[in-house]
Amino acid sequence: MIGSLAALLLFQLAGEIVVRLTGLPLPGPVLGMLLLFAALLARGSAPRVFNDTSRGLLNYLALLFVPAGVGIISHLSRVTDEWVAITVTLVASTALAMVVTAFSLRALTTGRGE
Amino acid sequence: MNRLAQVWVYIEETPLLWLALTLCVFWLAQQLYRRLGEFPLLNPVLVSVVALVVILAATGTPYEDYFDGAQFIHFLLGPATVALAVPLAGQARELRRYWRPIAIALSAGSLTAVASAMALGWLLGLDSQTLLSMLPKSVTTPIAMGVTEQIGGLPSLTAVLVILTGITGAVIGIPLLRLLGLRDPVAKGFAMGVAAHGIGTARAFEHSERAGAYSGLGMGLNGALTALLVPLLVWLFGL
Numbered sequence: 527m528i529g530s531l532a533a534l535l536l537f538q539l540a541g542e543i544v545v546r547l548t549g550l551p552l553p554g555p556v557l558g559m560l561l562l563f564a565a566l567l568a569r570g571s572a573p574r575v576f577n578d579t580s581r582g583l584l585n586y587l588a589l590l591f592v593p594a595g596v597g598i599i600s601h602l603s604r605v606t607d608e609w610v611a612i613t614v615t616l617v618a619s620t621a622l623a624m625v626v627t628a629f630s631l632r633a634l635t636t637g638r639g640e
Numbered sequence: 641m642n643r644l645a646q647v648w649v650y651i652e653e654t655p656l657l658w659l660a661l662t663l664c665v666f667w668l669a670q671q672l673y674r675r676l677g678e679f680p681l682l683n684p685v686l687v688s689v690v691a692l693v694v695i696l697a698a699t700g701t702p703y704e705d706y707f708d709g710a711q712f713i714h715f716l717l718g719p720a721t722v723a724l725a726v727p728l729a730g731q732a733r734e735l736r737r738y739w740r741p742i743a744i745a746l747s748a749g750s751l752t753a754v755a756s757a758m759a760l761g762w763l764l765g766l767d768s769q770t771l772l773s774m775l776p777k778s779v780t781t782p783i784a785m786g787v788t789e790q791i792g793g794l795p796s797l798t799a800v801l802v803i804l805t806g807i808t809g810a811v812i813g814i815p816l817l818r819l820l821g822l823r824d825p826v827a828k829g830f831a832m833g834v835a836a837h838g839i840g841t842a843r844a845f846e847h848s849e850r851a852g853a854y855s856g857l858g859m860g861l862n863g864a865l866t867a868l869l870v871p872l873l874v875w876l877f878g879l
Contacts, residue, residue, distance in 0.1 A: 535718075553782040553863070556721060556864065562726075584852075587845070588666075589663075589688075589713060591685055592689060593706075594803055595799075596692045596696065605800070615761045615764060615766065620777075620778070620809050620835050624809060624812075624832065624834070627834045628817055628822055628824075628831035631826070634745060
């Protein structure tokens with residue numbers, strides 16, 4: 527488990543280093559994910575402990591967003607001043623993006639064995 | 641009394657209190673969500689954020705003090721993002737087969753997310769700083785904050801709008817798509833990831849492993865695309 531955690535952190539570190547060296551407009555962890563993805567494809571399969579550790583971490587993904595979310599407290603006045611426009615924009619735009627993505631993917635994959 | 645005051649001084653200075661409290665609050669929120677039949681509006685992230693904001697406001701604690709403790713949880717977002725590669729690699733065969741529909745659906749969804757926020761926010765008269773901070777709302781916090789900084793918005797406001805978008809997507813996503821007659825877990829998951837990043841992905845994993853894997857893919861790809869798209873649109877429309 528420690529080995530798996532170390533591997534995840536090393537891939538993140540590699541991502542951060544490459545981003546800083548190349549100036550790619552991507553956050554380090556996202557590049558780390560792409561690097562790990564390439565490594566897993568090249569290797570064929572990951573050791574079981576590694577899969578279990580990763581899944582364990584992903585089971586608590588929702589919790590990890592709480593500290594940033596509490597940051598709303600620093601913007602309470604702006605958010606309460608504009609709450610109607612913010613809510614309408616956010617909800618409508620999110621719903622629209624979701625519907626467009628889901629239905630374009632379904633339209634493009636039906637009849638192809640999906 | 642004197643001793644009690646000393647204890648309080650100690651507690652206030654250590655990150656332990658807010659770290660422990662964040663975990664407790666989230667645990668309780670999760671229990672609540674499960675006990676009440678996973679009612680969408682009781683999303684654990686939403687309930688935890690509201691509860692912690694109330695606690696901070698009631699005790700007059702500045703966000704910076706809270707974050708001193710909670711940063712240990714926040715830090716794990718990095719390795720967790722990297723870990724998304726694991727379920728994704730499990731879908732490698734399907735990915736090779738469907739890369740073209742995925743690329744098209746991603747572009748359509750990503751453009752819709754940014755352009756609709758831009759149009760609606762402008763029509764509804766959002767303050768220009770709020771509007772700029774809103775544009776990268778559909779992508780994961782670290783990418784969104786980087787984009788906002790680049791276009792001259794408020795990164796910390798973006799973090800909040802991103803979380804609110806994720807919560808919105810997690811709450812409305814599955815019921816909305818079901819209502820419209822969509823059953824395919826791949827399309828559902830991918831859409832949750834594109835429109836509602838990691839929080840949508842966490843929700844998609846609850847739905848099924850397959851939906852979660854595609855959601856992680858949608859989130860990763862849209863993060864990269866949005867980082868390019870938002871600065872371009874801002875430049876085109878002269879915001």
